Amino acid sequence: MLPNFLVIGSSRSGTTSLYHHLGQHPQAYVTPVIEPRFFAFEDSALDFSGPGDQLLRHRVVTRWDDYVDLFTAARGQRAVGEVSPAYLCSAETARRIHRRVPAARILAILRNPVERAISSFCLERLDGFEPEHSLRAAIGKEEARREANWSYVWRYHHRGRYHQHLRRYFDLFPKEQIGVWLYEDWEPDGGQTLLNAVFAFLGLDPDLGATDEVVRLNTTGADRFRTCRLERSEPSEEDLAWLTELYRDDIARLEELLCRDLSHWRRFGGS
Template sequence: MTLPDFLVIGVPKAGTTALHAALVRHPDLYLSAVKEPKYFLSDGPPPAQGGPGDAQTYQEHVWRRADYEALFAPAPPGTLTGEATPFYLYDLDAQARIKRAVPDAKLIVVLRNPVDRAHSNWYHLWAAGLEPERSFVAACDAEPARRAAGWAHFWHYLGQGRYGEQLQHLFTLFDREQVLLMRYRDLRDTPVEALDRVCAFLGVRTGLLGAVPSENVTPYVPDTPLNTVLRTALRVGGTFGQHFPVPLRLAARGPLLTALHRQKGPRPRLTADERATILPWFTEDIALLEKVTEESFQDWLDLENPPEHHRRR
């Protein structure tokens, strides 16, 4: 039996892809070649339907136990094995499955300002041509209906950011010493120190990783008539593409994405009005987060001074 020693379990759009890319370079660690196996998100086959593109994503889940174990079989002797699926924190059933399968695993959580995380999540799907809502706030308003319709976790812009609830549940299953909480800003602003902290937590050598690579950067996609056509075509393909072989699907999708991402420019900024509209949805949970972690997250409540990286854009 080959199961992981550690898991990066959260959160989406908080640097987990970059963290995975950095940890892959450590000689004492072995991370699965599949960055997000999503094994613990289901007890069997994942759903067959969902939001735009979800059916194709579900086809990529590594849900069979033997296939999941095979991801870690090539690990050199003596290395620690791990994987990164940032939806595990959000999915409380996934937390329980992890507890049953690997109760001694070490868990890494990277937290990001939930409003900024939600906006980045929305724009990621917009740039992929899958998000039909031009307005970030309107997309958030649509979340209850989308969840009722079975859209996958990545569409839950607001729900994904309720870290207090998620961590409160996690700490009923795992000892706090098994969980490392980090901030997205630390990975971004002080990457060497952040990586050494991860390595120390895992019990491997520090001082060997010098940077967090730039990974999973969302391209610029302006709202133009041509891009509207391209995005519609991508959503239609996301609905029907699961009926075609993967090579054919990728061959059809590739040129559309290339055309959609043809322009260069800055990604849209989260406006002050958008922040003020969305933040109240998280205030109660941020208070719970502070209680659960005994750490301050008051900077997330500051409407007058948004995160530095947002001001720079």
């Protein structure tokens, strides 16, 4: 059994909640561990040198046979897949997925790239891995970190260039195989509408999907983010404007690709 759907991102956008809800649906099967990240690191040595990057060695599947083993417990469910947000920003991932499972459906939830960058930076600061005290300083070192073989985790700006990343998927897969939603789609009715849309996209009966854990699963991350906000300086309005400007062209192209208005993303983190 091979996956017929993959949730490719983005990070800090509710993909963990989606993983749990898909796992609760009787017509779906997801891997027993979230984020195997096989297609991002196929046959990779995982020799990254950034702070905490060694943890990837214990969390990532790099061998095809081991990846296939993750799906051996599937028992004829309509939707069989996994959730790995690293797939969105990895340059080689779309090609690898297309080579192995070209009929797979591709799902993404996108968060305002400014908010996502702040949230990712906040998480690394809270975990004690990010040495810089400001997001702007960390982004300023992004290229040097890449050259020093720090992992994708540290590319706060690059990971939010959604049009650049999604374009690779639209170039390889029929557009009807790709479903894209926004993080703010979680907000109305506790995420019910978003989940129903995802279930329908995967051919699942929405009436069989449990949604009672949506708020709790998202609240955990929100509480952690609030805690981090208390422990660091908030980005200045100048820094927010600077970061928003970095994404302006990519957001405009993404609007055209998705045929969706994203003007609220161009207002300092979407406020």
